[in-house]
Amino acid sequence: MSLTKEQIQDIELYLEQKKLFVLDVKIEVLDHFANGIEQSMKVEKIGFLDAFEIERIKWENDFNIYTSFLFTHNELPKIVAKKWKKEEKKILVNSLFFTGLVTFLVVLFKTSLETKMDVSFLNKIIGYGYFIYLVFIAILNFKITNTGKSTTYRNLFKINFSGVFIWFFVFNPLWLNTFQVESNGNVLSYGVFMSAFVFCFSFSFLILYKKHKHVIKSLTARSL
Amino acid sequence: MSMGNSKLYKGSLNTIILKLLDERGKMYGYEITQKVKELTKGELNITEGALYPALHKLEAEGLLDVEIAKVDNRLRKYYKLTEAGEKETVNRLQELEEFIRSMQNLVNPNWSIE
Numbered sequence: 001m002s003l004t005k006e007q008i009q010d011i012e013l014y015l016e017q018k019k020l021f022v023l024d025v026k027i028e029v030l031d032h033f034a035n036g037i038e039q040s041m042k043v044e045k046i047g048f049l050d051a052f053e054i055e056r057i058k059w060e061n062d063f064n065i066y067t068s069f070l071f072t073h074n075e076l077p078k079i080v081a082k083k084w085k086k087e088e089k090k091i092l093v094n095s096l097f098f099t100g101l102v103t104f105l106v107v108l109f110k111t112s113l114e115t116k117m118d119v120s121f122l123n124k125i126i127g128y129g130y131f132i133y134l135v136f137i138a139i140l141n142f143k144i145t146n147t148g149k150s151t152t153y154r155n156l157f158k159i160n161f162s163g164v165f166i167w168f169f170v171f172n173p174l175w176l177n178t179f180q181v182e183s184n185g186n187v188l189s190y191g192v193f194m195s196a197f198v199f200c201f202s203f204s205f206l207i208l209y210k211k212h213k214h215v216i217k218s219l220t221a222r223s224l
Numbered sequence: 225m226s227m228g229n230s231k232l233y234k235g236s237l238n239t240i241i242l243k244l245l246d247e248r249g250k251m252y253g254y255e256i257t258q259k260v261k262e263l264t265k266g267e268l269n270i271t272e273g274a275l276y277p278a279l280h281k282l283e284a285e286g287l288l289d290v291e292i293a294k295v296d297n298r299l300r301k302y303y304k305l306t307e308a309g310e311k312e313t314v315n316r317l318q319e320l321e322e323f324i325r326s327m328q329n330l331v332n333p334n335w336s337i338e
Contacts, residue, residue, distance in 0.1 A: 002296040025276075027292070028253055028301040032272060035254035062273045079273070083280040090284045218292040219299065 001042050003034050011037075014056070018063040020077050021150045024215045029079065033059065083152050087208075091160075095201040102196040103189065110187050122182040126195050127174030133202050134168045137161060140209045149219070153212040157205060164205075167198055233268055237278050239320050242287065242305065242313040250291060250304040253279065279303055287312050 003011075011033050012026075020026050033055050040051035066081035076084070106113075141161050144154050173180040173191065181191040233240075244259055245251055251259070256279075257270045282288045287309035291302040305313065 003298075005297050008297050024290075024301075027299040028276070029272075031252065031295075031298055031300045032254045034296075034298055059272060062276075079276055082277045083284075086277070086281050086284045215290075218290070 001038055003038060003048070007037075007048055008034060011052070014052075018077055019065065019075050020063065020080065022080055022152050022155060023149055023219060024151050024153075025080050025083060027219070029059070080152070084156060087152060087156055091156075091201070091204040091207075095197060095204065098200040099193060099197040102200070103193045106187060106192045106196075107189050110189070113187055114185060118185075120182060120185065122187070123173040123180050126181050127172050129199070130168040130172050133199065134165065137164065137202060137205050140205055144209055144212055147212065147216050149212075149216050151212050151215045153208040153215065157208040157212065160201070160204065160208075164198065164202055236320060237270070237274060238282060239313075239316040241275075241278060241282065241303075242309065242316060245288070245303060245305050246310065246313045250302040252300050252302050256303075282309070 008030070011030055015026055015030060015033070020029060036055045036058065037048065037051040040046060040054050041048065044051070062079040063077045066076050066078045141157065144157055147154070170176065171179050171194070173195070177183075179191050179194045181188055181195055240260060241256060244256060248259075253272075253275055257272075257275060260268050260270050279288065283290065283303070287306060288303045289306045289309075291304060293300050293302060
């Protein structure tokens with residue numbers, strides 16, 4: 001027994017009332033919800049509304065609103081927040097790994113770098129690099145916004161974008177000493193670490209953009 | 225998972241999912257819950273709150289890939305193993321078997337899973 005288009009729309013409306021908008025999660029919850037209803041209607045010989053109520057109770061806990069420091073401006077159902085956290089954790093772990101690697105290499109060759117070459121240009125390279133990166137990410141941000149669809153990846157992109165945008169401007173070594181990578185001919189390890197982290201972290205924007213496009217492409221090809 | 229011994233199964237949920245996908249190619253969420261219920265004769269009932277976070281975690285780790293199809297007026301999200309997922313399934317099944325053997329030796333050395 002398959003549900004009608006109207007019944008599917010009723011479920012979708014309910015999910016949106018529960019603030020479940022991100023498409024990659026919404027489609028699978030909707031399908032699971034509908035499967036559960038169809039099964040109850042078939043096995044227990046009950047109507048749509050009674051079967052809907054059974055599913056609603058099953059999912060109640062997963063639709064509770066989750067709030068955290070990271071997602072303060074978003075009201076998220078628990079099921080979505082859990083997915084965001086997993087994706088964000090992966091981004092952070094990967095970024096820290098590559099940051100560690102870059103910093104380790106720089107520290108390893110620090111003395112030889114300082115003696116064999118003039119490192120005074122490093123702050124300028126990093127400073128202008130921030131701007132080039134910023135333009136690149138801003139283009140991606142424009143493109144991802146233009147798709148007009150909400151996915152886990154797009155929302156994470158938006159959250160991370162605000163942070164990186166501020167970082168690129170405020171902590172730019174061109175005008176702020178705090179995180180300079182060079183001072184008086186010496187390479188500063190903590191500055192290298194911070195800059196390497198921002199650059200490595202920024203790679204995630206490309207990955208998030210690609211994942212978002214992949215979801216949208218799959219949905220467009222099979223849109224309802 | 226809703227049952228008395230759910231804690232015993234909890235640590236194995238990811239391996240169960242990987243094993244099912246390895247055997248059946250691709251599956252969607254509801255299908256996984258029903259298959260597990262059927263294979264365990266109703267003993268193990270995976271709840272939605274446990275299943276989807278596990279699937280999303282495996283997907284984020286790059287072990288699962290996603291495919292979307294249109295079925296019965298709605299879209300369905302299928303999960304399948306990536307190459308890395310196939311390798312990881314072998315590793316995790318080995319780990320699980322070793323764990324079961326160790327537990328068997330501890331609890332009841334005369335009983336065998338073979």
